[in-house]
Amino acid sequence: MSASEYRVNETIRVPKVRLIGADGDNLGVVDTREALKIAREAELDLVEVAPNSDPPVCRVMDFGKFLYERTKREREARKQQVKVEIKEIRLRPKTNEHHRSFKTRDARRWLEDGMKVKVTVRFRGREITYPELALEDLQEIADELADIAVVEQRPNMEGRVMTMLLSPNKEGKKKGASTKEETKEEA
Missing domain, CATH: 3.10.20.80 (Translation initiation factor 3 (IF-3), N-terminal domain)
Known part of the structure; x- marks a missing residue:
């Protein structure tokens, strides 16, 4: 058949x-x-x-109109999405206090603008035998920026690099904005 x-x-x-x-x-x-x-x-x-x-x-x-409207909605959703930018500060264990203060000041400005900051300490040669020095530096930076930042990722070692990620603290940002307004009123 x-x-x-x-x-x-x-x-x-x-x-x-x-x-x-x-x-x-x-x-x-x-x-x-x-x-x-x-x-x-x-x-x-x-x-x-x-x-x-x-x-x-x-x-x-x-169906053509349906596809057009769907892509239009997706485009609008992408516009509404907040893009978080990550800035990076690079240090070495031998970086002195004076230079570290410049980098910390840049980090403060970026955090106030709502960006995340990645603090990186790169080890060269025999510096790797003293990771506690880098850990102390990272802790001091976190303490200096504690009023406007939160440690999102604790310091961790990856090969010859130790990194820490700081993100803006919403409450600290509001406090900082109110103190700026108060100083303008006083002047």
Whole structure:
């Protein structure tokens, strides 16, 4: 028996779908052929919106318009997203107090602007045998910036580099803003 004869002899089962019309009203459970006919008459597309439900849910809509609106919503969501910038301060265990204060001042400015700050101490040669010196430096920087920053990632060693991540403290930022306003009023 050939394939064409087999198809003629078998009974064709047409699946049913729950149909939602173009205006959003429920048209009930109909045959797939009937749903396609309704979509063609409205000059729209038949889109399956919930394939896992029983029966599957299909909607009569303009699919091109649907895709356009979806990409438009995604674009708006991306605009609303807050992008957190991470600035980095690089030190060495031998960095003296004077130079470290410049770097700490930059970190303070970045934290006030809402950026995160990654503090990195790079070891060269035999400096790696004294990681406690770098740990002390990182702790001093964290203490100096404690009024506006929170340690998000504790100091940790990765190869020849010790890093710590500071993020802006929301409460500290508000306090800092109020003290600036108070000093302007006093002057």
